Amino acid sequence: LRAETAGPGDAVELAKGHLVQPWPFAGSVGAEARALIGEGDGIYITDGTGKKLIDGPAGMWCVNIGHRREELAKVMYNQAMALSYNTPWYTMNAPSAELAMRIAGHAPGDLSHVFFTTGGSSAVETALRFMQFYNNVRGRPEKKLIMSRGGAYHGSTYLSASLNGRPRTRDWMDGADDLVVKLSSPDPFRRPAGMSISAFADLLVDEFRDTLARVGADRIGAFVGEPVQASGGVIVPPDGYLTRIREICRDNDILYVSDEVVTAFGRLGHVFASGDVFGIDPDMITFAKGVTSGYFPLGGVIISERLLEELRRSNHPDAMFGHGLTYTSHPVGCAVALRNLDILEDSVLAHAREVAPYFQAQLKTLEEVPLVGEVRGLGLMGCVECVADRESKDPLQLDKDVGKRIDAHCHELGLLVRPLINMCVMSPPLIIIREQIDDMVAILREGI
Numbered sequence: 014l015r016a017e018t019a020g021p022g023d024a025v026e027l028a029k030g031h032l033v034q035p036w037p038f039a040g041s042v043g044a045e046a047r048a049l050i051g052e053g054d055g056i057y058i059t060d061g062t063g064k065k066l067i068d069g070p071a072g073m074w075c076v077n078i079g080h081r082r083e084e085l086a087k088v089m090y091n092q093a094m095a096l097s098y099n100t101p102w103y104t105m106n107a108p109s110a111e112l113a114m115r116i117a118g119h120a121p122g123d124l125s126h127v128f129f130t131t132g133g134s135s136a137v138e139t140a141l142r143f144m145q146f147y148n149n150v151r152g153r154p155e156k157k158l159i160m161s162r163g164g165a166y167h168g169s170t171y172l173s174a175s176l177n178g179r180p181r182t183r184d185w186m187d188g189a190d191d192l193v194v195k196l197s198s199p200d201p202f203r204r205p206a207g208m209s210i211s212a213f214a215d216l217l218v219d220e221f222r223d224t225l226a227r228v229g230a231d232r233i234g235a236f237v238g239e240p241v242q243a244s245g246g247v248i249v250p251p252d253g254y255l256t257r258i259r260e261i262c263r264d265n266d267i268l269y270v271s272d273e274v275v276t277a278f279g280r281l282g283h284v285f286a287s288g289d290v291f292g293i294d295p296d297m298i299t300f301a302k303g304v305t306s307g308y309f310p311l312g313g314v315i316i317s318e319r320l321l322e323e324l325r326r327s328n329h330p331d332a333m334f335g336h337g338l339t340y341t342s343h344p345v346g347c348a349v350a351l352r353n354l355d356i357l358e359d360s361v362l363a364h365a366r367e368v369a370p371y372f373q374a375q376l377k378t379l380e381e382v383p384l385v386g387e388v389r390g391l392g393l394m395g396c397v398e399c400v401a402d403r404e405s406k407d408p409l410q411l412d413k414d415v416g417k418r419i420d421a422h423c424h425e426l427g428l429l430v431r432p433l434i435n436m437c438v439m440s441p442p443l444i445i446i447r448e449q450i451d452d453m454v455a456i457l458r459e460g461i
């Protein structure tokens with residue numbers, strides 16, 4: 014079929030015939046029909062049948078300023094007409110330089126420089142390769158292991174995926190296991206029975222210290238962690254835990270990489286959550302998604318001035334960080350991101366902060382539903398977890414993933430849900446207003 018003869022009604026058949034979609038099961042790989050989405054507007058999307066849905070996950074935690082912003086489309090058009098691409102190998106463009114300056118201005122501590130990538134996985138991959146380069150150049154080649162945690166999601170490229178701690182993201186594929194040291198998820202819901210949250214934080218910190226002692230801090234190059242574990246089910250860590258881990262990393266010359274692919278650009282009410290929400294100043298921050306509100310694939314790593322200065326003063330000024338992507342510093346992506354940042358700064362960040370407590374409170378009412386074990390969240394990230402039994406907290410398991418069944422029912426009722434096995438994650442566009450939150454929660458209640 015040529016494009017002009019394949020109308021929207023054919024898309025599902027075309028996909029089944031020709032498209033390999035992400036995260037497929039072997040039994041249906043390359044033969045799968047998913048819900049066709051035709052249009053987006055504000056917090057809503059419209060499916061292939063014309064049904065209007067609230068975009069509960071904001072695409073994939075990314076459409077922060079909402080769909081169909083004409084000004085972003087115009088910026089894309091104008092930038093493409095001015096300069097659609099330039100090689101970042103030996104030329105540069107103005108939007109990327111301005112964006113780097115704006116981003117560094119929001120970043121905590123001495124994070125001063127940005128390396129742009131195509132998304133989150135490539136941002137994490139870049140941060141890790143930079144750590145390897147940094148330690149090689151300063152004569153610490155043995156200091157390369159990476160610490161990550163259960164419940165983590167850091168990407169789908171080889172090294173970033175090796176850090177993942179969620180079931181299913183790794184089970185059927187190999188990874189760089191010899192480079193990774195795993196820690197527990199800082200999940201207060203699944204802390205040992207009877208333990209206070211502050212004692213749980215102590216336990217996590219002890220585990221971190223014990224792991225350093227066992228493995229050897231001089232072999233560990235980086236700790237990578239999401240401030241709030243997103244795909245792990247919106248795991249908000251115990252108070253003070255992140256700052257304590259940050260201090261231990263500093264004391265042991267371990268780079269702290271804060272993976273803000275989800276939490277940055279407004280999801281927690283600020284451009285970056287590391288400093289403004291959690292009070293930490295990482296050595297590197299990775300970001301993607303909300304940097305363009307999903308209008309263009311872009312990500313990046315913000316790097317501390319201290320690390321760059323060490324490299325400049327090292328004994329190997331000729332050592333090359335042999336790392337770069339064709340689309341590093343893409344002019345269209347960076348131009349879109351600049352306008353997106355204007356919109357966030359002008360109104361959306363403040364709105365997100367204002368509406369977040371209402372969002373959390375309304376979502377929390379779903380704990381009245383007997384199947385629900387816990388509702389948790391922060392900012393405009395929330396998770397409704399279904400359990401078989403509130404005492405044991407065993408995940409609810411039915412013939413099909415519970416989350417998928419809830420999603421299917423909510424779809425009928427006008428809401429797209431992000432199903433995660435026995436959980437439903439909600440992270441709507443940040444422009445959502447109270448009445449729309451009411452609609453969203455009412456549908457989710459009925460869906461469950």
Ligand code: PLP
Pocket residue numbers: 131132133134135137166167168169239243244272273274275301302312
């Ligand atoms: N890091 C985190 C915390 C994420 O949630 C994701 C994606 O969801 C990634 C990294 C990978 O980003 P991408 O899918 O853009 O490669």
